[in-house]
Amino acid sequence: MELEGNNTVLALLGFAMIATFMVLIMTRRLSAAVALIIIPIVFGLLSGHSIDMGMMIIKGLMNLAPTATALVFAVLYFAIMMDAGLFDPLVERATRFAKGDPRRVAIATAIVATLVSFDGDGATTAIVTITAFLPIYRKLGMNPLILAVLMGSANSAVNLTPWGGPTLRAATALQVDMMDVFLPLIPVMIAGLAANFGIAWYLGTKERNRLGIVEMETDVSHLALDREEGVERPKLFWFNLILTVTLILSVVVQFLPLPIAFMIGLAIAVTVNYPVLSEQRDRIAAHAHNVLPIALLIFAAAVFTGIIDGTGMVAAMGSSLLAIIPDAVGPYFGVVISILSAPLTFIMSNDAYYFGIVPVLAETAGHYGIEAVEVARASLLGVAIHALSPLIAAIYLVAGLLDVEVGELQRFALPFALIVFAIMVLTALLTGAVPITA
Template sequence: MLALIGVLAILALTAAILSNRASPVAALILIPLAAAIAIGQGAQAPAMMVAGIGKIAPVAAMFVFAILFFGVMTDAGLLDPIVRRILKAVGRRPSRITVGTALLALIIHLDGSGAVCFLVAIPAMRPLYDTLGMDRRILACVASLAAGVNFLPWTGPTVRAASALHIPVLDIFKPMIGVQLAGLAFVFVVSWWLGKREEKRLGLVEAAADGAPTLDIPEHGAEPGLARPGLFWLNLALTLVAMGMLVAGVAPPAVVFMVAFAAALLINYPKVADQRARIDAHARSALLMASVLIAAGAFTGVMGGAGFLKAMADAAVANVHPDSGRHIPFVLSLLAMPLSMVFDPDSFYFGVLPVIAETHARLGGAPVQVAQAALVGQMTAGFPVSPLTPATFLVAGLAGVELSAHQKFAFPFLYGASLVMAVACLLLGLFPL
């Protein structure tokens, strides 16, 4: 009975979110509460919710202050000189332009926002593609590849995986640094190959590397006068120190970003009124995701505390051969990217992933492997072509291509990146052979 109600709760969560009948926050709060009442544990549900929220609080705090920190850095113009240098270097050779597109998208995506990445990178590079007559599908594809492979500790999928399974975010991310490097190598090789193919198609094999048209680079600052070009090197040093401390595990990620944000705010905007304005400017995006994470803590708290996850895992284990359990992470990694076309990130990471992780744990595996398997494709490499994310429509619209044309062209390359990272997980020992 517990397993059946648990499955119905997950199906209800998925249906409510995908059908737009309820926001993720409302569905994550009300559905587990209804499930707990159905099994007579309604009185215990509030305590379960609070316990679940307590477990994800550090991750939510990290996300909020990471968004604020990168928002301030962007407002201060940290990325502007880098963007201009890349645009100047690519010239008029398609193989350089495509690689430059990937590098630009990768750097812009450091703040963890796919929308910001595409809003900056695609309009900045599109004039070059149009001037030379290059296929705009390549622009959309290369930008999607760079953003999709760039899963960082503060990006949505990583944060969701850590929250859903109550695993420290660095325990998931640090072993995957080599995996991500393999994926990025694939991205740049594919970008270069697509550029070389365009050179041949356009008869530009001997194209000069200079003489590129003058391009209008989108301003990063939300309002005039926010840029602090004189503080570029200090801001860059602060960012590198923060990233180094994060990867080295010197302090908890939430603390690193809290301190880095406070320092960035004081350095770039000493006036209290300006500080408040910068916080207000980025509070909406931080609050939206933080509310989802807190609601997800309530969901997983009830699903675990009431015994739903254990019951569903027991039912799954009864139908899985014990020797097959160790292959669950690798199988999931092969399916993760296509699953982006079926599940939105909230319903997958908060509804489906905990059941898979519990099943894997009951068969002797480590839940962190399931989280890592999901990250090689589920709403990472998969998000720029998934019809369930606004980013897909944004990419196609900014690049000026039909949605179906973008999906057909980019899907094989994005899936290829996901498969490369899945194999890298095997070779690096993250998944058992």
């Protein structure tokens, strides 16, 4: 028997489903993709639904297909650009600019981390940035934790791009258009990057005062450009740059939908840079391990979002939260979500937060006139704090590469992450990306 008329039972089932989902993925009993498929089906059956869940899932798949398409082609496009060497001259100039000046080294670190972060892979950012700069930091006697701070903050801000993990999850969970989420967040992303460069100037100046300027050759840029031999295309640098700028502008001004833009962009990029068919296959195969998990996650999320919405659980959960929120707080719920995004993303994995918590917050916020897309933006503002979460693998990778303790890294980086977070929240509120009042 279906339970649509019993909001209390539906709400309890919904919260139980989210709790089960969070526990199983955070204890690593199930992968996120498997949990997103199995758990909602089980709870959908408990709510009295059966074969009709098929149409709920199909609806979820149809809603998320454009998102999956955009992400697959965007990740492949930027991977091809990294292979071809689009960012090589900028990385080389940044590392050469550093010389023996700790302040220049810190600024160059922020520049390289920002550029490399655009490929959407945090592990790549860590490996490239640390490989390029750790020898310089050690030679000068600089604190390697500064490297971690600047790299993490840059990567967090750039992760607001449509092909970044958090934005992907937020848009997927709420079934809203990624560009509607991202475009108003561009000033927020720029503010976050500006804050990071300010931190680089401050920490670099402190190190300069402590260590002085050392006249030495510090060009290790060749270390940052580690890739398969023979795949770079330096003669096509200007073509690739113009193509990338044109592609991004066409998306930002909404001349082309995001999926179509990156489909066309990838087709042109791989054909021009690697005209031999076997080379094209090799380049795409080389990055398939980055693309497949993204596609699996999105399509698995369609099961979760389709069932939690189709059974009425998310509406029931929103109504139950609405009953306990003071009326005076309601109009400021967008601000509340922005602030909560920091601690919630620190104590939860991305999947648990965006697929489990954010839909309930969005349903509740809707009663106060706050749109789902605004909730998606507010939920993303804690990315700088999330970068320090003990639940993500990247922090252990960074700590291992720098040979420091994770706790030491977290203690050093947290004050600066809080500064970046506060500036991003303030920018979002001032620009209207997140409403101060409904």
